Amino acid sequence: MKYMRRFFLFTFALLMIFFSDTQALAEKTSYYSELSKIEKASYRIIKKELEKADKKKILDVKVKCSEKSVYRVVDAIAADLPYYFDGSLHVTTYKLKSGIRVELGGILPAKEARALKTKAAELDLRGDNDVTTLYNIHNWLIDNVDYHHSKDETVYSMVGAVNNGKAVCEGYARSFKYLCDLHEIPCVLVTGKGVFEFNTERHMWNYVMVDGIWYAVDTTWDDTMAEDGKRIFTYFLVGSKTKGPDGSTFDKSHIEEKDFMNFDFDDMKIKGFAFPKISKEAHSYHNDLVLCKSEEVDCSKHDIEQDTILY
DSSP, X not given: OHHHHHHHHHHHHHHHHHHHHHHHHXXXXXXXXXXXXXXXXXXXXXXXXXXXXXXXXXXXXXXXXXXXXXXXHHHHHHHHOGGGEXXXXXXXXXXXXXXXXXXXXXXXXXXXXXXXXXXXXXXXXXXXXXXXXXXXXXXXXXXXXXEOOOSSGGGGSHIIIXXXXXXXXXXXXXXXXXXHHHTTOOEEEEEEEEEETTEEEEEEEEEEEETTEEEEEOHHHHHHHOOTTOOOOTTEEEOTTOBOTTSOBHHHHEEEOSOSSSOOHHHHTOOXXXXXXXXXXXXXXXXXXXXXXXXXXXXXXXXXXTXXXXX
């Protein structure tokens, strides 16, 4: 009996360690984890309303955090849960005697959000390991989505990328984030400025964790730089000091900012989000893909042509 008791205590301790590590990893890969206690409560309230939204395009909900915190909470939700929005998200706040009334526009009805998640889940993208799964996700987006500016704001969302095959950087990055979530690969959205040669514009990309180390992925730039329908992997699993075709390192061509929805946190004096710190060096798989060009690595295992344009 004494040994049995010790066995159960030992098993229970292992389970507690496993679940605490799992929870810690889940929180680490979402911006919910960076919110204050009252902001987290507001996040959960809004999330619950999103889960049961019917045909409304505007969500009306009351929260108890400050007006400034509302923008921070909505920013975190939009980055963590991209399948709830159609690309036209906007926020209006009203002060009440107790708390804030929040109107969110650009909400996908729950039925449409579920259908979008189902369609993404039905894609056959799982590889032998996390790296090959990421490779498949990267390639699916490049093969099935066209970079497309439009008055139709769905191009800023998963709806544009997954349903319509047309998106800008936000649509690519939000879709990549959710497809990683489906395969339990730690991934976050990152926003800031993209700088290429003399051009600078607001941009969004992803950081992913492989074997405990964070790397960057920019499916948008890999798609838009490709020629003749070929795949390139210039910005797949790269590090901060990986150089692009213009000679700039990733941390110089992708300059991080603090918010996701153009709320201008600096002017509003709102605390921004902290992004994971990525590796200085690219993942070895990225290096293998680049070496394919010089025939130093067997490209057949990567399902790409020998003359694929790589930098």
